[in-house]
Amino acid sequence: MKKINRRRFIMCGGAALVSSTMPAHAFWPLTGREDEPGGSADITGKIFKGDAPEKPWKWSHEGFLYDKLPKSRVMCGICPHRCVLAPGDRSICRSKVNIDGILYSLTYGNPCSINIDPIEKKPLYHFKPRSRAFSLATTGCNFRCLNCQNWEISQAKPHEVRHYELFPPDVVKKARQAKAISIAYTYSEAVTYFEYMIDIARLAREQGLHNLWISNGYINRKPLLELCKVLDAANVNLKAYSDAISRKLNGGRLEPVLNTFRTLHEKGIHFEMTNLVVPGYVDDPDLVKRMCAWILKDLGPDHPLHFLRFFPKYKLDRLPPTPISTLIRFRKLAMQEGIRYVYTGNIPVYEGNNTYCHNCKKLLIERKGYLVKTYNMTGNQCRFCKTVIPGVWEGEGD
Numbered sequence: 001m002k003k004i005n006r007r008r009f010i011m012c013g014g015a016a017l018v019s020s021t022m023p024a025h026a027f028w029p030l031t032g033r034e035d036e037p038g039g040s041a042d043i044t045g046k047i048f049k050g051d052a053p054e055k056p057w058k059w060s061h062e063g064f065l066y067d068k069l070p071k072s073r074v075m076c077g078i079c080p081h082r083c084v085l086a087p088g089d090r091s092i093c094r095s096k097v098n099i100d101g102i103l104y105s106l107t108y109g110n111p112c113s114i115n116i117d118p119i120e121k122k123p124l125y126h127f128k129p130r131s132r133a134f135s136l137a138t139t140g141c142n143f144r145c146l147n148c149q150n151w152e153i154s155q156a157k158p159h160e161v162r163h164y165e166l167f168p169p170d171v172v173k174k175a176r177q178a179k180a181i182s183i184a185y186t187y188s189e190a191v192t193y194f195e196y197m198i199d200i201a202r203l204a205r206e207q208g209l210h211n212l213w214i215s216n217g218y219i220n221r222k223p224l225l226e227l228c229k230v231l232d233a234a235n236v237n238l239k240a241y242s243d244a245i246s247r248k249l250n251g252g253r254l255e256p257v258l259n260t261f262r263t264l265h266e267k268g269i270h271f272e273m274t275n276l277v278v279p280g281y282v283d284d285p286d287l288v289k290r291m292c293a294w295i296l297k298d299l300g301p302d303h304p305l306h307f308l309r310f311f312p313k314y315k316l317d318r319l320p321p322t323p324i325s326t327l328i329r330f331r332k333l334a335m336q337e338g339i340r341y342v343y344t345g346n347i348p349v350y351e352g353n354n355t356y357c358h359n360c361k362k363l364l365i366e367r368k369g370y371l372v373k374t375y376n377m378t379g380n381q382c383r384f385c386k387t388v389i390p391g392v393w394e395g396e397g398d
């Protein structure tokens with residue numbers, strides 16, 4: 001992930017970082033709860049006691065979904081942690097605070113990373129190949145992955161990182177100026193800036209842009225259903241198909257993530273799955289087999305699965321990179337189990353980057369890194385045998 005510098009952002013069409021009026025949210029109290037309350041705050045770090053600013057700042061925005069509790073406490077309803085904050089406290093994701101009994105997000109309109117990415121980088125291989133995604137992130141994450149690639153922003157508080165001022169209308173305008181067809185909420189965890197994401201996504205949908213959500217999937221059903229109304233595609237990280245490993249490696253529970261996949265599937269949203277193969281944590285072939293069995297049973301064979309190569313980073317900087325042979329083995333294994341489109345990522349040149357028709361096995365899309373070199377699709381079909389390939393392709397859904 002690259003942070004854009006000011007000069008490059010200007011060249012990308014961001015000449016004037018203009019603020020605009022913030023769309024108003026209706027306060028949406030929680031009624032009925034589909035997810036387990038209490039969450040996993042015990043395993044995921046902590047509430048930052050007494051760490052909130054005294055007053056809301058310019059980029060504060062009232063929380064989208066929360067409960068007011070006795071003694072001016074509040075409970076956020078966006079993700080399964082369900083942070084309970086007393087006045088003056090800051091959330092587990094570092095982005096939300098309780099000021100005088102009101103839950104505020106502090107990341108509304110202040111992204112810290114902006115870039116124009118090829119969609120293949122997300123990775124999304126079956127959604128509008130060869131297109132550009134206007135990609136942005138604020139600080140904050142509701143996980144604590146030991147191997148986080150973007151910990152400088154994901155584990156930071158909003159005021160600790162240089163940021164831009166870009167409210168939703170400005171984001172949509174910049175995306176169009178950059179000739180992107182989508183806006184991607186990515187790099188850190190968009191669940192934690194839900195208020196900002198949903199307002200951008202609604203405007204983007206109105207103006208004919210697609211919305212892409214790149215996420216750990218740790219979100220409650222109610223906000224996810226709201227997001228699904230304007231979501232076009234997602235890549236959700238199935239970090240470890242084991243609750244114990246998820247808690248240890250990522251600081252979250254497995255079941256809420258599985259529920260996210262089920263909801264996206266039920267709603268007919270195009271999504272792809274990512275599994276980062278961290279040596280010593282998630283490089284067990286039996287785990288891969290169990291994960292594939294669950295995918296086939298609950299989601300079917302058509303959602304693409306990406307095995308990504310791990311590189312040493314953050315708290316796991318002493319581990320070696322994933323051996324390429326492990327990724328090749330896992331790809332073969334998942335295909336033998338019945339998943340039709342399985343890829344390897346972070347290996348620049350390998351057939352695991354390419355798409356082959358699941359029927360005739362011929363090469364449909366050849367990729368070198370993020371670059372598409374060969375394209376053998378006709379609309380949504382294999383050019384050779386006319387089989388419909390799962391995904392959303394060029395010319396579809398525009």
Ligand code: SF4
Pocket residue numbers: 076077078079080081082083091092093094095096141142191192
């Ligand atoms: S989104 Fe942030 S504040 Fe809300 S429950 Fe999750 S970690 Fe807590």
